[in-house]
Amino acid sequence: MIKTFIHKGLERFFLTGSKAGIRPDHAAKLGRLLTRLNESTVTEDMNRPGWYFHPLSGDLIGHYSVKVNGNWRMTFRFEDGDAILVDYQDYH
DSSP: OBOOBSOHHHHHHHHHOOOTTSOGGGHHHHHHHHHHHHHOSSGGGGOOTTSOOEEOOGGGTTOEEEEEETTEEEEEEEETTEEEEEEEEEOO
16 A cells, blocks of 8 residues: 655645646556555565566665656655655656
């Protein structure tokens, strides 16, 4: 289950479907990613073909990333079986 978000627009999209805080062309993919993340209990549940799932390093050690589109990624970490600190960013 998703417990906390960093990106407020992504949280609003997850809770209400509003695309105001995200890129509208990412909505369909983000919807699939968030649905899967909300159903996941371990990081490996997000390791799906084409999602480019990988652990992050440096300041974000313990966090994981999946590709949304182009340079855009959704990042998160798991704590006690729940997704926390879910973020949406162009980090390249």
